[in-house]
Amino acid sequence: MNRSRLRAWQTGGDHIHEERLAGGMEMEIEAKSSSDSVGSRHKIWRLVLATSAILIATFIQLPHALALDHERHATVNAGERVHLWFGANYGRRCASAGPPLFNLLSKPSLGEVTTELADYTVPNGEHCAGNSYTGLRIWYKAGAIAGTDTFRYTLEFPHEPSNPTPSKGPQLVTVTIVVR
Numbered sequence: 001m002n003r004s005r006l007r008a009w010q011t012g013g014d015h016i017h018e019e020r021l022a023g024g025m026e027m028e029i030e031a032k033s034s035s036d037s038v039g040s041r042h043k044i045w046r047l048v049l050a051t052s053a054i055l056i057a058t059f060i061q062l063p064h065a066l067a068l069d070h071e072r073h074a075t076v077n078a079g080e081r082v083h084l085w086f087g088a089n090y091g092r093r094c095a096s097a098g099p100p101l102f103n104l105l106s107k108p109s110l111g112e113v114t115t116e117l118a119d120y121t122v123p124n125g126e127h128c129a130g131n132s133y134t135g136l137r138i139w140y141k142a143g144a145i146a147g148t149d150t151f152r153y154t155l156e157f158p159h160e161p162s163n164p165t166p167s168k169g170p171q172l173v174t175v176t177i178v179v180r
Contacts, residue, residue: 076178077180082139085138111142120132150176
């Protein structure tokens, strides 16, 4: 059985010396480490990825309400009104193309839906915090009859004319209200 032993050590900088003992034969191998070029490639890729992320965030404007809930649920007493949604239409550059566009697709049977424009100030901790926009509030007012009411509407967040990215279009929301 032929056994070999390996002994390696590094001397000054990027040179690695290796001594292999195989069946009484001794050889010394000197190799230069290529870790500098590998590390450089990783640094370049990290820089490219970071730059790409910054460019995407700068030039693609995502509206504030991309996280819009597509289903909403509420409980309200007969004759009372409940607030369903309040938000504004602004993007990454904190510009706006006006308030969100509301379209009622199917009316509720036990109450009514109303909307109103109101000043909306972006909460602290969110992108564009402290900026004010014309926002849209959506309300539901229950009638006198108890039961479960369902209706659907869309909200659309158009982009300002200088934004080359198309809007996501109308976003469907289904609402279920329990009237007590």
